[in-house]
Amino acid sequence: MKKFIFIIIFLILSSNGFSANEELKNKIYKNIRCIVCQGQSIYESNSDFAIDLKKLISKKLDNGENEKQIYEFLISRYGEWIVFNPGLNFNSLALWLLPLIIFMIGGFLIFRLNNRKKK
Amino acid sequence: MAGYIGNLALFFSLIFNGFLIFLLITRIRNNNFKNLKTINFFNNSIFFLLLISFLTLIYCFIVSDFSNVAVYQNSHTTKPLIYKISGAWGNHEGSMVLFILILSLFSFVFVRTKVSEKLKFYTVFFQAILILIFLIFLILTSNPFDRMDPKPLQGLGLNPILQDPLLAIHPPFLYFGYVGFSLVFSFALAGLVTNNFDKSWSKIANFWIILPWSLLTIGIGLGSFWAYYELGWGGYWFWDPVENASLMPWLAATALIHSNIVTLKKDKLHSWTALLSIFTFIMSLLGTFLVRSGVLNSVHAFANDPYRGVYILSTILFITFFSLAIFIIKSPKKSLYGKYYFFQRDNFILINNCFLIFFLSVVLVGTVYPIILDAISGKSISVGPIYYHTILAPFLFVFLFFMSHGPLLSWNKEDKFLQIKNFKIFFPISIVISSVIIFLFFDYKDIILILGLLFSVYLIVSVIFDWVSQKKLSLNFGRLVSHFGFGTLIFAIFINAYLSKEINAAMKVGDEIKIQEFTIKFKSINRIKKENYEEVFGNFLVANKDKKVELTPSIRKYDQPVQFTSETSIKTNFIVDYYFAINLSEFEKDKIMVRFYYKPLMFWIWLSILLIAFGGIYQTFRLRNEK
Incomplete structure (x- = not known):
């Protein structure tokens, strides 16, 4: 019994949240609502709005801003509606x-x- | 001409339905439950009138009778025949006719089954009330046979993304599912009113719960499959409010299936089963309201009208209030009484219900909360996948664990040690299997992934264990298949979520790019002209170290209405889907935006959903043969 618990703890500890820049980008895209579309995220849209926003986010990431800062910026500009994760x-x-x-x-x-x- | 016949049939069905209700009330008052002849006559007539009305509507669509408003708004002469037909229920008016037709169909079939006359009377009565409510709604706010003069020469056409063979059959399945729950709703009210809510009620209800549940499962699966290949973003479930609307009755009905077994086997839990029967149909109505009213911002909300919303909402409130009043007044007194021991089957079903109601409340709150918040405070928030995943995942793991042990428990005897023994068998096996999978296929590990794989494998192992230790397989075959399907579904979902890969790029003909382990070559482009659209195909060659796949995604330009859609190209080897979609770019005119997805175990997701549904269908057939 103890062994199993030990194994689980080991598995948990050995996990690490590695993610490349590209993945972070997609994660953010998927969390931003395309406000001119119907219920889609900007990730799932090719509207002008979505494309502009994707460019903006990608630029901000390159400038070293983090995920949270980007959300804060977008919320201040478009309201809470823009993020899919209500927090x-x-x-x-x-x-x-x-x-x-x-x-x-x-x-x-x-x-x-x-x-x-x-x- | 055909339109007049359809309209007439609709009005006559309303009148006949009025007669039927009147007749039933007088009979019930006189306590006369003998002789079903006249009742049957009206009940049958209503069904056939509605059928005529529905067929005429289809006919109007086939011959493109644009003097009919619904046809004008949703059809076009150049549309292929199959979409002319499916266009009949691909719009609000037509789908409401289908809705009422199914209400009537279930009543029509139900009176032909072996049920005590009194119960039959009341069930038909409640079903007739539902038909009345929706017929009035249909005729007042959304008559499918409204005419316009002068007759337009051409129709407006059907939204191209709805022109799809799967979407032609997806709504009927969905409707058979969630309108089908009306019967068990009416039957529950009948059981309550006549004080017949007992084991024999459960036995009959079982069939009427599992049948629509199975169809709804298929309906949801088809919808998800459609979203996967048609929307072109590699996703199959978006937690879109309209998807949620179909998931809510499904979850409620799944809870009901289980609680009804307790009522059937142990003559317990009557009140709860009755409440769930009512609640499941109310969830169906809520789904109808959400989809039909236009309160949603969704890919699917293709029919919006606020007046209809108000009518449906007041209808739901009326039906809810009325049925709950009956429930409270006539609630069976035995209710939850009886003994419950922790390690006993009925107790684990209670736990199952607790979890399912939790899942349901998550979906319900997540869907409805933003609407209510907006109405109250004017603040708009969005509830997306992250909310659902965060709140559901931890509970899902525990749920899977209970689900593995529940069916192995005895109905009558508490046996803790047997389960500890089982645990000692299942746990090491699932630890080994899931560790092997994780170390072989994943270069990074995530606790959610580990737990997801561990517990879904645990469930699969327990079902296999259960399967091989069956003495008489046919008895539990349905349940085993459904549970197994659920295990493989969760397993496939987790693998898919963590192993999917995607590549986005802008390419022109002749380009070759190398990203991650994939090489993508844009070989050529060709054009095809079809009856109602023009299509541009791109030919791509995708290769990684062990496979070469040719994919031909396309962009379609529809004439009526003018709209671009992107058609995906998917190749599967049953383990991995290679998925390709293209679209035009605003910014780089000479290039095409390409999206390539590597989606493992997609086939297993669809197969699992079919297994879950198949388990249900097997069970309904077995129930029928038992009679």
Whole structure:
């Protein structure tokens, strides 16, 4: 038993988040909404808007800006709507918490049913 | 002319439906449940009238009768026949006719099955109410036979990305699925009202849950497959609100299938099963609302009209309120009572339901929350794939673990030690298999990938173990196939997500580029003129160290309406897909933008979805033969 846990820990530790510049670019593209399209990211679009934005992002990356700075810049310019990842903030609190609360209620009910027998 | 017949049939079906409801109410009042003849007559007539109406609409599309508004807006004389036909349900009006036709079809088939008369009466009654609501909606807000005068000479055409053979059959499957859940909804209300919600209810309901569930599974799979090869971005699931809309009833129905088994086997969990039966159909309605109302910003939202949205939304609220009221008043008293031991099958099904409802709430909240936030505070946020992946992944792993052990548990006896023994068999095997895969194929490791592979392999191992230890295979064959399919699906999804590669470049004829381990050569270009579009093919040769593939993606220019689409070229050896798409570039006029994707195990994703659906279909046939 202990061996297995050990193996898992080893696997976790040996993992590293290596990613090339190209992958980071695509990751950012996929997270930016093409606001002139219908529900697509700029990665999945060839509209002028998407192409311009892709160029802009790629330039900013070359200038040494990081992912977070790019998002902040885009949000300040286009609003929060532009990023697909809502992050955790006041506006999106319920988004993350509601499902978790539902899960906990379910878990609690099952827990109670399991302990009913002891009566 | 045909349009008049269709319209007339539609009105008559409304009148007949009114008669039917009136008749049912008087019969129910007099407590007279004998003699189904007149009921059957009306029920059959409604179905045939709707069928006539639907066929006439198809006919109008085939002959391009542009005096019909729906045909004018969605068709064109140069469109190939198959898309003229599928155009009939490729638009809002026509798809609503199909929606009502399926409501009626399920009622039509249901009265022919062996069910107690009282239950039959009430089920037909609730189904008739649903038909009434949607018929009124159809006739008032979206009559498919609206006419225009003078008759235009030519139609506006169908959106080219919808002109696809798969998309011709995808909506009917989807509709059979989620409109099919209406029957179990009506049947549940009937069971509640007549105090017949018990084991025998479950036995009949089983068929009516699993059948639409299987069809919906295929429908979702077809939609995903279409998105994969038609949209041209190598993706197959975008967490697009319209995709989510079809996933919600699927998740609810999956929970229902399982809870219904507990009701059937142990005569427990009645209230929950009843609630899920209601809830599944409400999810279908919500999906219809999201797709049809135009509140969404989505690739699929091809039919938008705010008035329709308001009508459907109030309809959903009415149906929800009404059915929940029945549920609360008539809820079976036995409900959750009964003993639950942790290591017992029924308890693991409770856990399964808890997870599935969680998944459902994630999809539901993720889809609806931005709309509500926007309405309340005017703030727009986007909820994309990252949200879903982050919140779902950790729960998915635990879910897979429970799913591996659940079916191995006994219904009546708690046996903890047997499961620990099983764990000691499955775990080392899956550790070894997943480690080998990771060390062979991945040059970087990610904890999510490791856990995803580990637990999906764990599930597959447990299903195989379960399979070989079956005494009578046919009994559990459906479940084994579906569960196995789910295991391979998750496995393929993870491998695909981490091993996919892509190359983007601008090329002209004669160019050869070398990126990563691939060499791409742009050999030539040729042009073809078809009836309703012009197509430019690029011939490419893609090679890596062990394979050479020729791919011929293209760009189409449609005449009506004028629109460019890019057609992908995909070659598969069942392990890896080589996927190529091209499009025109605004900035580099003399070059073409090329996108090449290397997509492993795509075939296994489609196969897994088919396995999941096949398990369900097998089970429905087995249920039928049992009767």
